[in-house]
Amino acid sequence: MDNIGKQRLIKRIVFSSCGLIIMVLGIAMYIKANIGAPCGDVIPVAVSHFTPLTVGQCAVLFHVLCIIMQVLVTRRPQIKHVLQLPLAFAFGILMDVFLNLLDFELVNIFYRVALLLAGIIIFSFGIRVIVGSNLLLLPPDGLAREIGGILGGAMSKGKLVFDIAVTLIAILITLLLAGNAFLVVNIGTLICAVGTGPLIGLYMKLFPFLDLNNKPNS
Numbered sequence: 001m002d003n004i005g006k007q008r009l010i011k012r013i014v015f016s017s018c019g020l021i022i023m024v025l026g027i028a029m030y031i032k033a034n035i036g037a038p039c040g041d042v043i044p045v046a047v048s049h050f051t052p053l054t055v056g057q058c059a060v061l062f063h064v065l066c067i068i069m070q071v072l073v074t075r076r077p078q079i080k081h082v083l084q085l086p087l088a089f090a091f092g093i094l095m096d097v098f099l100n101l102l103d104f105e106l107v108n109i110f111y112r113v114a115l116l117l118a119g120i121i122i123f124s125f126g127i128r129v130i131v132g133s134n135l136l137l138l139p140p141d142g143l144a145r146e147i148g149g150i151l152g153g154a155m156s157k158g159k160l161v162f163d164i165a166v167t168l169i170a171i172l173i174t175l176l177l178a179g180n181a182f183l184v185v186n187i188g189t190l191i192c193a194v195g196t197g198p199l200i201g202l203y204m205k206l207f208p209f210l211d212l213n214n215k216p217n218s
Contacts (some may be wrong), residue, residue: 004113012133012212019129020138024091026123028098031055033106036188038123038196039163042170045184048200050177056096063088073146076104084139091138104193116188124199132210139167156197163193 030038039044044058051058063197067084071077106112130138140162141155148158165183174183203210 002158008212013137015060015210015212016133016135018129019133020090021094022129023126024094025098026119026121026126028059028095028102028189029100029115029119029122030192031119032102032104033056033119033188035110035116036182036192037110037170037184038192039118039167039189040173042184042189043091043166043173046170046173049174054096055099056092056094058086059095060092063091063139066143070139070143070146073143073150080136080142083136087136088139097209115192119193120192120199124196126201127196128200128203129210131204132207132212134211134213153210157196167193175184 025036027041031041031045041055041059044055044062047053047054047058053061064085067081067088070080071085105198106115136142138179141159144159144162145155146158147161148155149163151157167189171185174185177180
């Protein structure tokens with residue numbers, strides 16, 4: 001790899017890392033609003049309610065499970081699966097850091113809604129930055145891509161199936177263990193499912209310069 005290639009790779013890694021930090025901060029804000037966890041994080045949040053593990057630790061285990069499922073779907077381990085492991089641990093560590101920093105409880109529903117909306121705006125932007133870096137996907141998104149391939153469609157179709165599946169599993173977990181089907185799945189989860197895609201699409205149009213792939217001078 002020549003110097004220009006190394007510079008492009010470093011820039012993409014920096015962008016991807018910044019996107020991950022932004023995204024996890026937004027997710028932590030969303031969780032703190034306590035009006036429903038984001039779709040991709042409902043299972044870690046649900047499991048954390050019934051175990052001594054933190055949300056971040058549950059997220060790491062969930063991401064590792066997603067990597068294992070990718071290997072089962074593709075029927076062989078690939079380098080991208082191995083490279084997703086550091087992302088899984090980084091995600092979990094950042095999650096616990098931000099949840100600890102956001103050490104407060106909001107009672108007023110208006111403040112909680114405001115925090116939730118700010119969270120979805122922020123983590124959607126983080127996803128947009130990660131997509132623009134054109135590097136690895138997080139394990140859940142990688143699994144959604146594989147599901148989309150099985151269904152013969154785009155990743156968006158796999159993402160829809162994945163989100164529905166994990167949401168139903170989270171509902172089942174909280175229903176069986178707490179008798180409350182909507183302990184972590186609530187109106188905020190629906191807002192996440194409906195609002196994240198359009199927000200990312202808006203950011204794609206507003207910030208085309210964040211796409212680092214095909215930029216000769218990037």
